[in-house]
Amino acid sequence: MSTQTRLNDLLGFALLAFLALAPLPLGGNRPFFWVAGAAFLGVMGLVYGLALAAGGRALRYPLTRIPEVAGLAAVLIIYLVLQLLPVASLVGLSTRVLGEGAAVSSPTISLAPGPTALMLIQVGGYAMLFFLVAQVAVNPHRGRHLLRALFWVTVAYAVYGLVSLTQLGDTLLGLEKWAYPGSATGTFVNRNSFATFLAFGVAIGAAIAMELAVPQAEDRKRARAWLGEFVLVSVGIVFLVAALLATQSRMGAAAAAFGTMVVVVGGLGRSRLTLAHWLAAVLITLALVAGLVVLFGAGLLERLGSVESSADVRLQLYQQVARMIAAEPWFGYGGGSFATVFPLFHQLPVSPDLVWDMAHSTYLALWAELGIVAGSLPLLIIAALVLRLLPSLAGEPARRTPVLAAIGVVVVAAVHSTVDFSLEIQANAQLLLAVLAIATAATAGPRPRTESR
Template sequence: MASSQLTGAGRAPRRRDILGRVSAAIVYLALATPPFLFGSREATTIAAWCAILGIGLICAPVRRLQKNHLLLLGGLFFVALCFAFVLHEQLSDRPWIAPFNPIWDKASEVLGKHLAPSVSIVRGEPFFALGLPLANVLALTLGLIVGSDTDRARRGVKVMAWAGGGYALYGIFGLLLDPSHILWREKTAYIGSLTSTFINRNTAAAYFGSCAVVWLVLLMAAVRSRLPRGKVVWKRMPHNLLVHAGGDVLIRFAMLFVCLSAMFMTNSRGGVLISLTVLIVTFLAYFGRDLPRGPGIVGVFIGCIVGGLVLMQVLGGNIGRRLDLQGFSDEGRLSVYRSTLKIIADNPWFGTGLGTFDHVFPVYRSGDISMWGVWNVAHNTHLEFASEMGIPLTIVVGLAWTAAFVVLAAAARGRRRHMAVPLSAFGVALIALLHSSIDFPLQLAGYSIVVFALLGLGLSQAALRREDRGRPALTG
C-alpha cells in the first residue's frame, strides 16, 4: 500500500516534467521556425501556429509563477479583454454600444434594398483576420509562463540567436549562388537584395537586426565574464581579450558578424538604421555603469556612431546609395499616413474593422500618391491598428507596451549576469516597434511570433524575484 502511494506520488512530478518539456520545446519552436516557410504569411500556417502554441499553453506548468508573473498575466488578460470587446462590437449584429458604420446605409440606398448593417465595413472580416493577433498573444503568454524557469529562458534566447544565424547563412549563400529563388519558389521581388526565407527585405532586415542584438548581448556577456571583477578598465580591454578570449567569444563575434552582414545585404534603409541605433543603445545599456561620466560619455557615444557609420560604409554601400538617391522615405508614404489619419478621424472609437484597411484605404487615398502600386498596408502598424480598431484600444495597447518596456528596463539595470534575457527582449522589441512605425514587420507572423515569444521570456525573467534569478532550474 505504501509502495503504491509512493509510486503515485512520483508520477505527478514526472508528468509535470514531461508537460514542462513539451511547453518549453514549443517555445523554442516559436523562436526558431516561424521565418522558415516564407515568413509564415499563409493563413493556414498562422492557424497551425495558433494550434501549436495553444497546445504549448495547455501543457505549460504554472508552479514557478510568482506574484509579479500573475500581475503581468492579469495585465495581458485585461488587454485581451479590451480587444475581445472591440471585436465583439465589430462582428455582432447587435453591438452593445458601437454605432453601425454609415457605409451600410449608403450601400442600401444605392442598391435599393436593405442590407444588414455592421460596425465593420466588411462583414465578418475581423474574424478571419484574428489569426495573427491570437498567435502573438499565445506566444507572449507561453513565453511568460515558460520563462519563469531561468535555464529555459536563457536557452530560448540562444535558440533564437542560432536560428537567426542559420537563416542569415542561408540568405547570404542563397543570394550569392541562386538569387532568383527563395527555398523552392521563384523570387519575384527584391531581386539582388537578401531576403533569406522572407518575401520582404524590410522584414528580413528587422529580423536579422534583432538577431544581431541578441548575439551582441551574448557576446558582451561572454566578454565581461573574461574580464577581472570590478569596474571595466577600457584601456586594458584589448589586452584582456587577446590573452583571455575563449572559443565562445570568437564564435559569438563571428555569428554577430554573420547576422550584421545579412542585415546590410537586405539593402533596407529603415531596417538597417533602426537596428544600428538599437545596437548602440543595447551596448550602452549593458556597459553603462562602466562608461566614463561627464564629457567622456559623449566621446563614447560619438565613437559608437562613428563605428556604425564605418559598418555602413564597409558592409552597406548599397544602402548609402539608396539614401543618397531616395532619402530616408519613399515617395508617397507621408501622404499615406495623412490619409490613414483621416480614416481614424472618421472612425475614432471602434475603427473600420480588423483586417479592413486595404478595403477602406482606396476611398481615402490622397491624390498626392502615385496611381502606380497597391497600398494594402499603411506602412505604419500603429496608425493602421488605430484605423481598424479605434483610438481607445490603441491607447490601451500603447500603455501595455510602455509598461513592458519599463519592466524590461528596470531588470536591465540589475546584476549583469541576469541581464541577458531581459536586455535581449528589450532590444528586439524596440526594433520591432520602431520599424513598425515606418513599415509592417509586426504584421508578418514569421517575425512577430518570434518577437512576442522572446518578449514573454524577457518579461518573465524581469518579474522574478532577484534572489530567484540565479537558482538552478526546477522540473515541472
Template sequence: MPASPIRTASSAAETWLFRGLVALIALAPLPLGSNRPLPAALLSLFAGLLLIGWALLAMFRPSASGGVIRRLRGPFLLFAAVTLWIAAQSAPLPFASWGDPLWAEASAALAQDITPRISIDPSATRAALSNLLAYGAVFWLALQLGRAPERAAQARRAIIAIGSFYAVYGLFAYFGGAHWVFGQLLATHPDALISTFVNRNSFATFAGLALLAAVSVFLERIRHILALARPARQKAALVIETMVFQSGWMTAAMLTIALALFLTASRGGIVATLVALAGLTMLQLRSSAGAANRRGPIALLILIVVGIALVIGGGNFIDRIERQGLSLDNDLRSTIFATTIEAIGTTPWTGTGAGTYEQAIEAYRLNDPDIFKLWEKAHNSYLENALELGLPAALALNLAILWLAAICFRGVRERRRDRAYPALGVAATLLVGLHALVDFSLQIPAVAVLYAFMMGLAIAQSAPSRKRRAATAEQGAGEASGAERG
C-alpha cells in the same frame, strides 16, 4: 533526494513544450514569414495547441511565478480589452446605426437586410484576432517556460541559431539563387536580401532581433575581461582572443546576421537596429563602478564587427541612402500617411475592423494617380492600428507593449546580475517600435512571434535575482544543467 516521478514527468513535459515553442519560432519565417492565410492559420493552431498543453500541465503543477504575474496585471488587462474589442468588431450588432455605414449602403443596394457590424470585413477581423491571440500565446509560453536561467539561455542560443540559418539562406539566395531549395515558392528581390520573407524591411527587423540576441551573449562573455585591473591594450587583446578562439561561433553569427542585415538595404530596419544595439550596450553594461568606462571600448568592438559587415555588404544600403536619403518626402509613404490620417478622422473611435486596412483605405484614394496599385499596408503600424481598431483600442495595445518594456527597464535597474535578458527586451522593443514608424514588420507573423518570444523571456528574467531564484527553485529541480555562463 531523487526527484519524484511526478516532478520528473512534469519537467519532461515542460521540456517538450519548450522544444515545440522553439520549433514554432524556427518554422514561422519559412513560408514568406507566415504572411499568408494558410501559414498564419497553421501558426495560430500550433500556438494554441502548445498553450493547451501548458494549461493541462499547469493543472497538475501550479505555477510559481505569482510575483511576475502580478507585475503583468496592467498589460494583461489592456491586451484582454483589445482582444475583446476586436471580437466585438466582427460580431453582429442589434442596430444598424451601430455598425459601419457601408453595411447600410450594401443593404440598400442589394434590397435585403444585412446584419450590421463595426468591421467592414468580419472574416479579415477574425483572422487578425487569431494572429493576435497567437502572439499572446507565444509570449505567455515563453514567460512560463523561460523562468529557469538554463532554459532562458537555451532560448537565446536558439534565437541566434535561427537568425543565422535564415541569414545564411538569404545570402545563398542573394548571391547564387536558392530556387533549387524551395523552387518558386518564395519571393525574390534582385537588389535586396529578403531571405524567406516578403520584402527587405520584414527580414531586416527579424535579422535585427537575432543580432541583438547575439550581441547580448557577446557582452556577457567578455564582461569578466572588462572587470580586470589591466591596461586597456591587454583587455583589448583578451577580448579579441575571446572573439576569435573562445567564442568564434558567436562572432561568426554576428558577422553573418549583420552582413545579411546590411544586404537588405532597408533604411528603417538598419537604422532602428543600430539604435537598438546602442541601447542594449548601455543597458547591459550599466552596473557597478567603472561601467561607464567599459561602454566605450565595447561600443567600438561592436562597431568594428558591424563595420566589417557594412564594408562587405553595405554597398546597396549606402547607394540607396545616396539616392533617396532618409527622408520620406519623395517616398510614397508620405502620401499613404496623409491619406491614412484623413481616414482615421472619419472613424476615430470604433475603427474599420482589425485587418481591414487594404479594403478601408480604397475609399480615400481619390487623387492617387496610381489607383490600380493596392495599398496593402500603411507602412506605419501606429496609424494602421488607429484606423483599424480606433484610437482608444490602438492606444491600449501600444500602451500594453510599452508597459512590458517598462517592466524590463525596471528589471535592468533592479537586478545586480544577469541583466542581459531585460536589457534585451528593452532593446527589442526599441527596434520594433522605431521601425514601426516607417514600416509594418511587426505585422508579419514570423517577426511578431519572435518579438513575443523574446519579450516573454525578458519578462521572465526581469525580476530581482532573489525573487527569481525563489520562483524557479521548484521548476529547476530535476532539470539538467547546461546553462550558458557569461
C-alpha cells in the same frame, strides 16, 4: 528531475522548434499560417494545462503576476470579438459615409469580418505564445539557453539569406522572386520585413555580448569558455549585419543601429572593461562594419540617395490614412480591414498603379482598423512590459541580459514600425513576443523552491 521539470523542458524544445520554423514559410505571412500557428499553440497550451492538472501542479508563471498586461490583452481580444458581433446599429455605425461620399452599410462594426476574425485568431495565438514561453523561461537557466538559441536561429536565417542571394540565383525558397530582386530576403517576401527579423537578432546578440564583456569567473578554463562564446557570438553578429546590409533596407539598418546602441549603452554600467578596451572594441567594430558595407552595402548606399523622394510618397500616403482614421476615430473599420477600406479613401497624388494593402506604418494601421483607443492597446501592452523590465537593468546578468535583449528588440520594432509593416509579419511579431516573455519571466523575482523547476 521532477515530472514538471521534464514537462517544461519538453515544452521549451517544442516552442524553440516552433519559433525556428515560423519564418520559413514566407515569414508566416499568409492566413493559413496564421491559423495553423495559433491552432498549434492552442493545442500545445491545452496539452500543457492538462498535464499540469493531472500532476496536481500549479502554473510556474501565472498571469496574476502581470495583471495590467493580462488585462489590456483581454480588452483587446474582447474588442476584436465585439467588432464581429452585429452591434453596429447600437453604436450608430450601421451606415457609414466613407471617402468620396460612398455609403457603406454593415451589421458589424468591422467592414471586413473575415480579416477581423483572422486577426482575432492571430492575437489569440500571440497571447498563448507569450504565456507558454513565460512558463519555460521563469527558470533562469532554461530562459538563458532559449534566448541564445533564438539568436542562433536568426543567424541561421541570415546565412541562408546571403547564400540564397549570392549562390542560389537570388531565389525565394528555390522559386523565382516576385519582389525585391537583388536584395536579400531570406525566406521572407519583403526585404524590410527580413531586415527587422535580422535587426532583432543583432539586438539579441549585442545583449549576449555585453554579458560576456563582464567575466564571471577567474579560473583559466572558464575564461577560455567565455572568450570562445564571445568570439562565436561576434561572428554571428557579423553574419547578421552582412545580411542586413544586403537587404538594402534603409530603415531596417537604422532600426538595428538604434536598437544596438540602446543595448550597448544599457550594458555599459555593468562592464568591467577599461576605456582602452572600449576604444579598441569601437575601432574594430567600425572597421568590420566598413568592410561589410563595401562587400554587401553598395545597394543600400545607392538607395540612400532616394530617401527624400520615398519620404514624399510615404507622407502623401500617411495623409490619406490620417483622413481615413479621422472619419472613424473611435471604433475603427475592423481588424485587418485596411486593404478593404483604404481604396475608398485612396486618391491622387498617391499612385493608383500600386496596390496599397498596407498602411506602411503599424501605428496608423492599428488606429485605422481598431480606432485610436483600442488601436493603442498593443502599444500599451508593450510599454507596460518594458516598464516592468527597466528596474532589472541593475540586477545580475541572468536577468539583465534578457532585459537588454528585450529592450533592444522593442526599440527596433518601435523605430521600424513608424514607416513600415514589419511587425505585422507573423514571424517578426512572434520573435518579439518570445524575447519579451523570456525577459518578463526572468524578472519575476524570488520564487518558492517548488516553482523553480
